[in-house]
Structures are given as C-alpha cells and as structure tokens.
Amino acid sequence: MLVLMLEDIRKLVKRTLDGGKVDGVLALWRENGRVGPHLFVKGDDVSTLEIDPKYNLAAVAILALASGAKKIALIGRGCDERALVELFKRYQIDEDAIEFIGMACSAEQAQACECDIPYPTKIQFGEKVDGVVPNELKNVDDMSLDERFAYWRDVFxxxxxxxxxxxxxxxCVCQDCVLEDPMWVKKGEIPPEFPMFHLIRAYHMADRCVQCHECEEACPMDIPLTLLYRQLRQDMKDLFDYLPGASDAKPPLTTVLEDEKLEEGA
Amino acid sequence: MTFEPNILAFCCNWCSYAAADLAGIGRMDQPTNIKIVRVMCSGRVKPEFVIKALSDGVDGVLILGCHIGDCHYVTGNHRTMKRFQVLERLLEHIGIDPRRIRLDWASAAEAEPFSNMIREFTEQIRELGPNPYAGSYA
Structure with missing residues (x-):
C-alpha cells in the first residue's frame, strides 16, 4: 500500500516538474543510504524520492525559497501543512509560493508520533485515520500538583x-531567541534552571505548536515535550477556540479581546 | 519563626501604581509583604517575568493593571489578560499552584480595593506556605 503510494507520488512529482508551473518540488530523497530533504528540479531522478521517515519540510521551504525558487510544490503530511499555515500567518513564507501536496499518515505512522490529527485538510494520497491519544496524557492529568511537579522536575x-x-x-522562527538571552537563561549550566527554561519554551509554543513531534524526536534525552505542548494546545482550544495551524485565524495572544474591538484605524 | 510571604507586584504606572500611591497617602493599613515593580503598562509584564520570579523563590506574584477599557495604551491589558490565562494553565500543567499568581485591576482612585487585594493575596500566600518550586537542580 505504502509502496504503491510512493510510486504514485513519484509519478506526480515527475509530472509536476515537467509541467513547469513550479521551480521545484520539495520532498525527501535517499542519498548514500540516508533520507533527507531535497528540492527536486526538472531532470532530477525522482526514483530517489522517499516519503518515510517523517521530516517536517515546512522550515526547509523557507530555505528553498531563499535559494531563488519562486514557487515550489511541497510533499508533506498533516503536520507539514499546519506548520506552513503558521509560517504563512507569521509572514515567513508567501502563501502563493507553495503548492501543497498532502499525504495522510497510516495508522502506524500516527501511532509512532502519537499524533492527534494525522492528516492534512487536503488529502491527495493515503487515507485518513483517527488521531491517537497518548496514554501518558491521562497519567499526567490524573496526578496531583505536587506529583506533577516532581514528574516534570525529574524529566527535565x-x-x-x-x-x-x-x-x-x-x-520557532524568532531571530533572537529568549532561550539564548543570558537575562533569562544562564550560560554554561546544565541541566538548565527548572522550571525557567522549559516553561519559557512551553509558553512560546502555546499559540503555535502544530504537534509535528520534531522536538521530541530531536531530543537526545527522550523528554516528552509534546505531552506538555499538547495540553497547551487543548488550552488554546478551550480558552480562545484556536488551534494552531488549523486556519488562518490570528494567534489570540497577539490580538485584543473580542468584546472590546477597536474602531477601524483606532 | 513564622512564615512571612515575599510577594512581588507588577503595577502599571497609570492606574494600579497610582492606587498604591493613594493607599499610602490615605495611610491605609495593609501588609508590608509586597514589593512593587512599576511598569508602564501591565502589558509590559512578559510571562517570563512571572516565571523567573517564581523560579528565583518569590512566594507569589501579583499583576495589577487598569480596568479593561481604561488602559492608558488602549489594549495593553487585553494582552495581559490573555497571556495570564495561558500562563495559569501552563503552571498547572507543570505542577505549580496557579493560586500563587494573580491578575487584578485597580483604577487610580481605588485605594481601598487595592489594599484589600494586597491583604487577601498576602493571606492566600501565607496559607500556601513558602515557594517550594524555587531553585535549580543544584
């Protein structure tokens, strides 16, 4: 099934490149036995294209566009689409510069990421499967405040x-990161001060985390970061009816209160 | 020795700091556990400020601004309000009692409500006891 899908995607990429409407197609390729991001251009061998393992290409699209491409297609999963939406909103990528080709994740892939929305809004490949709720989420929810504090303290x-x-x-697109500012995070100290370091990062993720799990996969110490960010995503839904990456709605932390709308031009 | 809470209050220049001033001029009786940091607007209070205060061992943090609609900068306190809601939830997720932080409004004329707020909050923190979250892993 996955193999068939891969063949179809390769054919589509070839067609898209030959069609000439885009300057390139951003996807994964296999080179020297490793899989990584690559901007396919006309004439490239599409048989090297891969769709597994997961690699969030949204941030790579910024680089691809900076390298001179005017319009590119991007083969991505649900999390790629959500990340793109957040990047459009934050003026990092021009919406017209990307043609998104969406794949739905398989049940195994969704399980591997414990993903709550393992599909994009536009599905061109694959079939939609249900989201996964990690067991750990309930564990943490059921803990008392003190237990939770001990849990996170140990983890961090x-x-x-x-x-x-x-x-x-x-x-994470800020030029100057608060986490590198010695005012908030002391240099040359590990583990970083708890709860300072992780709370700052968590707070900054609140209105933008698209649950792509890249942070957790990158973490060499297996810290369950997305558990915390997932709870925050739920909070944003409860408090402001806002889900990062789901629509072009403005991030609620940058807007004023609904019932106190300002006059135009005020 | 009995526990005396160490409380940090961020007061905005235009309303709540003036309320604190008026409470002083009116010689109102209130606990002295509060250390006030004057900011130009409650919107200046980044969540980092609050997190750092707790991380460094302060027992409670108050953020006081103008009433919604009365902000000197029109919508500064709107943002404070939204951030505060998220911060409260975040503290709870990580196991820090959100009752240690409080957001409230006081106009420049509200000296008495201001003293009451200070009194209430100090009592609340006294009941919660010393900040157990302070410090690093050292």
Whole structure:
C-alpha cells in the first residue's frame, strides 16, 4: 500500500516538474543510504524520492525559497501543512509560493508520533485515520500538583540544553531567541534552571505548536515535550477556540479581546 | 519563626501604581509583604517575568493593571489578560499552584480595593506556605 503510494507520488512529482508551473518540488530523497530533504528540479531522478521517515519540510521551504525558487510544490503530511499555515500567518513564507501536496499518515505512522490529527485538510494520497491519544496524557492529568511537579522536575533534569528542540521546530522562527538571552537563561549550566527554561519554551509554543513531534524526536534525552505542548494546545482550544495551524485565524495572544474591538484605524 | 510571604507586584504606572500611591497617602493599613515593580503598562509584564520570579523563590506574584477599557495604551491589558490565562494553565500543567499568581485591576482612585487585594493575596500566600518550586537542580 505504502509502496504503491510512493510510486504514485513519484509519478506526480515527475509530472509536476515537467509541467513547469513550479521551480521545484520539495520532498525527501535517499542519498548514500540516508533520507533527507531535497528540492527536486526538472531532470532530477525522482526514483530517489522517499516519503518515510517523517521530516517536517515546512522550515526547509523557507530555505528553498531563499535559494531563488519562486514557487515550489511541497510533499508533506498533516503536520507539514499546519506548520506552513503558521509560517504563512507569521509572514515567513508567501502563501502563493507553495503548492501543497498532502499525504495522510497510516495508522502506524500516527501511532509512532502519537499524533492527534494525522492528516492534512487536503488529502491527495493515503487515507485518513483517527488521531491517537497518548496514554501518558491521562497519567499526567490524573496526578496531583505536587506529583506533577516532581514528574516534570525529574524529566527535565535530563535536559542537556542542546537546543535540539528549538532547532528542529518548524515554527520557532524568532531571530533572537529568549532561550539564548543570558537575562533569562544562564550560560554554561546544565541541566538548565527548572522550571525557567522549559516553561519559557512551553509558553512560546502555546499559540503555535502544530504537534509535528520534531522536538521530541530531536531530543537526545527522550523528554516528552509534546505531552506538555499538547495540553497547551487543548488550552488554546478551550480558552480562545484556536488551534494552531488549523486556519488562518490570528494567534489570540497577539490580538485584543473580542468584546472590546477597536474602531477601524483606532 | 513564622512564615512571612515575599510577594512581588507588577503595577502599571497609570492606574494600579497610582492606587498604591493613594493607599499610602490615605495611610491605609495593609501588609508590608509586597514589593512593587512599576511598569508602564501591565502589558509590559512578559510571562517570563512571572516565571523567573517564581523560579528565583518569590512566594507569589501579583499583576495589577487598569480596568479593561481604561488602559492608558488602549489594549495593553487585553494582552495581559490573555497571556495570564495561558500562563495559569501552563503552571498547572507543570505542577505549580496557579493560586500563587494573580491578575487584578485597580483604577487610580481605588485605594481601598487595592489594599484589600494586597491583604487577601498576602493571606492566600501565607496559607500556601513558602515557594517550594524555587531553585535549580543544584
């Protein structure tokens, strides 16, 4: 099934490139036995194209566009689409510069990421499967405040402050990161101060985390970061009816209160 | 020795700091556990400020601004309000009692409500006890 899908995608990429409407197709390729991102251009051998393992290409699209391509197609999963939406909203990528080709994840892939929305809004390949709720979520929810504090304290004690979570994140786009500012995070100290370091990052992810799990996969110490971010996503839904990456709605933390709308031009 | 809470209050220049001033001029009786940091607007209070205060061992953090609709900068306190809601939830997720932080409004004329807020909050923190979340892994 996956093999058939891969063949179809390769054919589509070939057609898209030959069609000439885009300057390139951003996808994964296999080179020297490893899989990584690659911008396919006309004439490239599409048989090297791969769709597994997962690699969030949204942030790579910024680089691809910066390298001179005017319009590219991007083969991605649900999380790629959500990350793109967040990047459009934050003026990192021009919406017209991307043609998104969406794949739905298989049940195994969804399970591997414990993904809650393992499909894009536009599905061209694959079939929609249900989202997964991690068991750990209920465990953490059921804990008392003190137990939870002990849990996170232990988990974050493993942090070696490699900034892998920040670097892998497709929606971490600030030029100057608060986490690198010695005012908030002391230099040369591991594990970083708890709860300072992780709370800052979590807060900054609240209105933008698209649950792509790149941070967790990048983490060499297996810290369950997405567990915390997932709870925050739920909070954003409860508080402001906002789900990062789901629509072009403005991030609620940057807008004013609904019932106190300002006059035009005020 | 009995526990005396150490509380940090961020007061905005235009309303709540003036309320604090008026409470002083009016010689109102209130606990002295509060250390006030004057900011130009409650919207200046980044969540980082609050997290750092708790991380560094402060027992409670108050953020006081103008009433919604009365902000000197029109919508500064709107943002404070939204951020605060998220911050409260975040603290709860990570196991920090959200009762240690509080957001409230006081106009420049509200000296008495201001003292009441301070009194209530100090009592609340006294009941919660010293901040157990302070410090690193050292």
């Amino acid at each position: 004690a493993k942090c070696i402050k490699c900034y892998g979570c920040k670097n892998a994140c497709p929606v």
